[in-house]
Amino acid sequence: MLYKQIGEEVRNYIDQLTKPRGSLGRLEELAIEVAKMTGERFPRVTPPGVLVFAADHGIAKEGVSAYPQEVTAQMVLNFARGGAAINVFSKQIDATFAVVDVGVAVDIHEESVINEKVAYGTNNFAYEKAMTKEDAERAVQVGYRQGNRMIDSGIRCLIVGEMGIGNTTTASALLAAMSGRHVAELVGKGTGIHNEAVKHKRAVIERALMLHQPKASDPIDLLTKIGGLEIAAMAGAMIAAAERRIPILLDGFICTVAALVATRFDEDVVHYMIASHESVEPGHRIALQLLNKEPLVRLHMRLGEGSGAAVAFPIVNMAMAMLRMATFSSGNVSTGSDHHE
Ligand SMILES: Cc1cc2ncn([C@H]3O[C@H](COP(=O)(O)O)[C@@H](O)[C@H]3O)c2cc1C
Numbered sequence: 001m002l003y004k005q006i007g008e009e010v011r012n013y014i015d016q017l018t019k020p021r022g023s024l025g026r027l028e029e030l031a032i033e034v035a036k037m038t039g040e041r042f043p044r045v046t047p048p049g050v051l052v053f054a055a056d057h058g059i060a061k062e063g064v065s066a067y068p069q070e071v072t073a074q075m076v077l078n079f080a081r082g083g084a085a086i087n088v089f090s091k092q093i094d095a096t097f098a099v100v101d102v103g104v105a106v107d108i109h110e111e112s113v114i115n116e117k118v119a120y121g122t123n124n125f126a127y128e129k130a131m132t133k134e135d136a137e138r139a140v141q142v143g144y145r146q147g148n149r150m151i152d153s154g155i156r157c158l159i160v161g162e163m164g165i166g167n168t169t170t171a172s173a174l175l176a177a178m179s180g181r182h183v184a185e186l187v188g189k190g191t192g193i194h195n196e197a198v199k200h201k202r203a204v205i206e207r208a209l210m211l212h213q214p215k216a217s218d219p220i221d222l223l224t225k226i227g228g229l230e231i232a233a234m235a236g237a238m239i240a241a242a243e244r245r246i247p248i249l250l251d252g253f254i255c256t257v258a259a260l261v262a263t264r265f266d267e268d269v270v271h272y273m274i275a276s277h278e279s280v281e282p283g284h285r286i287a288l289q290l291l292n293k294e295p296l297v298r299l300h301m302r303l304g305e306g307s308g309a310a311v312a313f314p315i316v317n318m319a320m321a322m323l324r325m326a327t328f329s330s331g332n333v334s335t336g337s338d339h340h341e
């Protein structure tokens, strides 16, 4: 549960800072939100932690991505060597970084990649269930454990990223099932497929939903029938962060769908989430609306990995820094009349 009283105290305190009332806009709201989450009057979000989960998707066989499945494993090695967008962005924000193999289709021989492989990718959900119920539960547990591990290391804000070729198809199917919206409204180009391929992607998802009829309110049913292993793990990590009162900075489409899955396990988790950016993927706006979250920035990004959250993190950090300002009394600045806004 949120510390509402502390949130009110921080709201009143912000009005005493040496600036016109409300003039720092959304930053003021961010400071109040984080105070409510953490129970701290002067919360800190540094250092942030970036936890990337990687897994493969059987649905990639349907030709729904612009890139081949082996890119998942190749990118995991790239993460390990520091060459991906999320690596360079993580360095800029002094983040603690870890990448977890929760279901890549091949063995990863790299010490720095945390091996928590639950399966060698999911089954193709166009024809069969993506995974067993046990594997879905295991993948959520992996995320929960790794989320807690990262929090134990001292991080103050969690960014959860993903890598998994085909996962915009999985995320679109999950979102259609959870929202009841038409697939056509939310499906997008993912890594950059052409318009004909988008139609095919949409048809694949529509047929799969007819076949499986997943239960919108049952997260294990959704994950079992559709996948994916990394999405399950992301949800688990978010549940851990909420339990530990660590703010979660959401990334793009896949991450926000994982966030929705997390709320199906425990609706309180939503109170610990901050939306960072709005991705180009059309489903992202819908997923954010369902969570009732307004993104901080729109940068026309469509990458994933946690990249958009890392880019927006300095904004959240600035909101915390704001609380270090002088007050009108400590700064010897005259207050204005009560007319504001
Ligand atoms: C080189 C490369 C790096 C990536 N980093 C994230 N993604 C992103 O693209 C994938 C989802 O798009 P789709 O559903 O179209 O396959 C995911 O792996 C996601 O993290 C990448 C994709 C590629 C090709």
Ligand SMILES: O=C(O)c1cccnc1
Pocket (backbone or CB within 6 Å): 168, 190, 191, 251, 252, 253, 254, 255, 279, 280, 281, 284, 301, 302, 303, 304, 305
């Ligand atoms: O919004 C995202 O997270 C996204 C969009 C396209 C491809 N990969 C990720």
